[in-house]
Amino acid sequence: MPNDRAVGEKPRLNLDTFLPYRLSVLSNRVSDAIARQYSERFDLSIPEWRIIAVLGQSPNLSAREVAGRTAMDKVQVSRAVTSLVSSRRVTRTEDAEDARISRLTLTAKGRAIYEEVAPLALRLESLLLSSLSPQERTVLQSLIYKLDRQVSLLGAPE
Amino acid sequence: MPNDRAVGEKPRLNLDTFLPYRLSVLSNRVSDAIARQYSERFDLSIPEWRIIAVLGQSPNLSAREVAGRTAMDKVQVSRAVTSLVSSRRVTRTEDAEDARISRLTLTAKGRAIYEEVAPLALRLESLLLSSLSPQERTVLQSLIYKLDRQVSLLGAPE
DNA sequence: GCCAGATAGTTTCATATGAAACTATCGTCG
DNA sequence: CGACGATAGTTTCATATGAAACTATCTGGC
Numbered sequence: 001m002p003n004d005r006a007v008g009e010k011p012r013l014n015l016d017t018f019l020p021y022r023l024s025v026l027s028n029r030v031s032d033a034i035a036r037q038y039s040e041r042f043d044l045s046i047p048e049w050r051i052i053a054v055l056g057q058s059p060n061l062s063a064r065e066v067a068g069r070t071a072m073d074k075v076q077v078s079r080a081v082t083s084l085v086s087s088r089r090v091t092r093t094e095d096a097e098d099a100r101i102s103r104l105t106l107t108a109k110g111r112a113i114y115e116e117v118a119p120l121a122l123r124l125e126s127l128l129l130s131s132l133s134p135q136e137r138t139v140l141q142s143l144i145y146k147l148d149r150q151v152s153l154l155g156a157p158e
Numbered sequence: 159m160p161n162d163r164a165v166g167e168k169p170r171l172n173l174d175t176f177l178p179y180r181l182s183v184l185s186n187r188v189s190d191a192i193a194r195q196y197s198e199r200f201d202l203s204i205p206e207w208r209i210i211a212v213l214g215q216s217p218n219l220s221a222r223e224v225a226g227r228t229a230m231d232k233v234q235v236s237r238a239v240t241s242l243v244s245s246r247r248v249t250r251t252e253d254a255e256d257a258r259i260s261r262l263t264l265t266a267k268g269r270a271i272y273e274e275v276a277p278l279a280l281r282l283e284s285l286l287l288s289s290l291s292p293q294e295r296t297v298l299q300s301l302i303y304k305l306d307r308q309v310s311l312l313g314a315p316e
Numbered sequence: 317g318c319c320a321g322a323t324a325g326t327t328t329c330a331t332a333t334g335a336a337a338c339t340a341t342c343g344t345c346g
Numbered sequence: 347c348g349a350c351g352a353t354a355g356t357t358t359c360a361t362a363t364g365a366a367a368c369t370a371t372c373t374g375g376c
Binding site for chain 2: 356
């Protein structure tokens with residue numbers, strides 16, 4: 001158990017076993033390793049890649065919908081979309097019903113990137129998971145899910 | 159199993175079950191929630207807090223040693239230490255043997271912060287873990303450990 | 317129809333960050 | 347001793363990021 005100690009002892013905080021720290025280090029190492037694989041080859045930032053990933057699955061989303069599905073804020077999405085539009089990987093067309101909304105879709109160029117990067121990402125994910133048994137993989141999913149729900153109790157981002 | 163699919167099907171990448179993405183979102187949510195608890199109250203950034211945490215356990219480290227224990231690079235450490243020194247939470251004294259090295263130690267003020275924030279951080283960690291059974295906690299540690307080792311195979315940060 | 321919020325998205329501005337260049341000191345090989 | 351490469355740490359510079367202000371459009375009550 002992390003940071004365990006006998007009653008009455010001084011609280012000991014050891015970063016090596018402190019979950020938030022371990023998670024942060026692991027997550028950064030994973031993201032960096034994967035981003036390294038596509039960032040130079042396709043000149044894609046992480047936000048840009050995420051947007052391509054959701055649009056690859058669900059075309060015609062608004063910026064707000066993209067933000068909701070990628071855990072990015074609207075500023076990040078706006079900037080990444082601007083960049084994707086100027087590199088002709090995404091098109092922005094005004095929504096027919098509501099002029100405030102623009103509908104985002106991959107161009108052929110954007111789709112080609114999606115078709116190439118998605119399998120690459122999946123390969124890297126399975127390489128990462130290859131050190132785990134099938135049970136461990138299942139447990140991992142459920143642990144992440146439980147922690148994700150619990151974290152909202154630590155103080156909502158109001 | 160994440161992103162599972164039948165043989166021959168198109169590779170499907172779904173962010174919601176894509177481990178690197180899930181990890182990143184979880185880790186950010188956890189870090190943000192915890193940082194929120196101490197950042198305003200103590201005017202501490204995450205890098206600053208990490209440095210206080212390691213110096214609280216191991217006084218007299220060099221900047222390089224701090225970097226090694228906190229997964230930060232030397233630039234980040236240098237900047238955070240400068241800030242901690244100017245707010246009189248850490249002292250920098252030249253190493254007796256090697257003039258390139260400075261030894262870092264918490265001041266009384268720095269120690270007071272450590273004594274207050276460490277238990278707070280540990281409380282938040284146990285709140286987070288309270289949704290998991292003892293076995294799950296053990297498994298979690300070992301999964302993080304395994305993934306951490308495996309990630310180095312995804313391409314070393316040269 | 318028209319005004320008072322609400323909502324979608326962009327821009328601005330101040331700060332954070334990282335890579336690379338730089339400074340100072342050290343160790344060592346001749 | 348005296349270069350020369352390695353090491354500790356800092357600074358510079360260019361870019362990334364987030365909060366808050368802003369623009370444009372929409373919706374609901376009157």
